[in-house]
Amino acid sequence: MKNIVILISGSGSNMESIARAAQREGWAGKYQAKVAAVISNKAAAPGLALARELGLHTEVLDHKAFDSREAFDAALTTLIDRFDTPQAPTLVVLAGFMRILTPGFVSHFAGRLVNIHPSLLPAFAGLNTHQRAIDAGCQFAGATVHLVTAELDHGPILAQAVVPILASDDASTLAARVLTQEHRIYPQAVAKLLLNV
Numbered sequence: 001m002k003n004i005v006i007l008i009s010g011s012g013s014n015m016e017s018i019a020r021a022a023q024r025e026g027w028a029g030k031y032q033a034k035v036a037a038v039i040s041n042k043a044a045a046p047g048l049a050l051a052r053e054l055g056l057h058t059e060v061l062d063h064k065a066f067d068s069r070e071a072f073d074a075a076l077t078t079l080i081d082r083f084d085t086p087q088a089p090t091l092v093v094l095a096g097f098m099r100i101l102t103p104g105f106v107s108h109f110a111g112r113l114v115n116i117h118p119s120l121l122p123a124f125a126g127l128n129t130h131q132r133a134i135d136a137g138c139q140f141a142g143a144t145v146h147l148v149t150a151e152l153d154h155g156p157i158l159a160q161a162v163v164p165i166l167a168s169d170d171a172s173t174l175a176a177r178v179l180t181q182e183h184r185i186y187p188q189a190v191a192k193l194l195l196n197v
């Protein structure tokens, strides 16, 4: 079995879309893969309760309990590595995990660390993507699934979805329209990756 570990910090809706796709599409039979754990750096993340409702194993690793970014990432690496199986190393899926990752963490999981970002990368890396796209006068926005490299919100693109920006949009209406597309492309991209890791 290939284990998938999903890292979250917030509402966990992308985590839910992946977990539900795994069940609905029978990833255990198709890809010999399963969501083995959902890990949050915040104990109060609503996505943790959602994960438990979905019957998933959850863990909390509070970044505030560590003196440095390096120490937190080292502990997180140890925690994730527990889910490696003799058949395969764990696939690590960032789903609204709002942490800047150290180069050591990224290189440890190279090629099996994937992220979703709410913009059409390489445009609008970082935060407040929707407001920035509106302010720039963009006519289209979207989301990108990419392999994670040491540079924030960069790396080989695995999937994208495009949505129009409407004259009536504000950041929250645009975010909601993009999020719907995130829920469509992220499970598809993860499933594809499972064939190659």
Ligand code: GAR
Binding pocket: 008, 009, 010, 011, 012, 013, 014, 015, 047, 095, 096, 097, 098, 116, 117, 118, 126, 143, 153, 179, 182
């Ligand atoms: C999603 O829109 C995701 O693209 C974004 O956070 C949201 C998490 O929502 N991620 C980033 O901005 C990463 N740079 P969710 O917790 O409901 O999946």
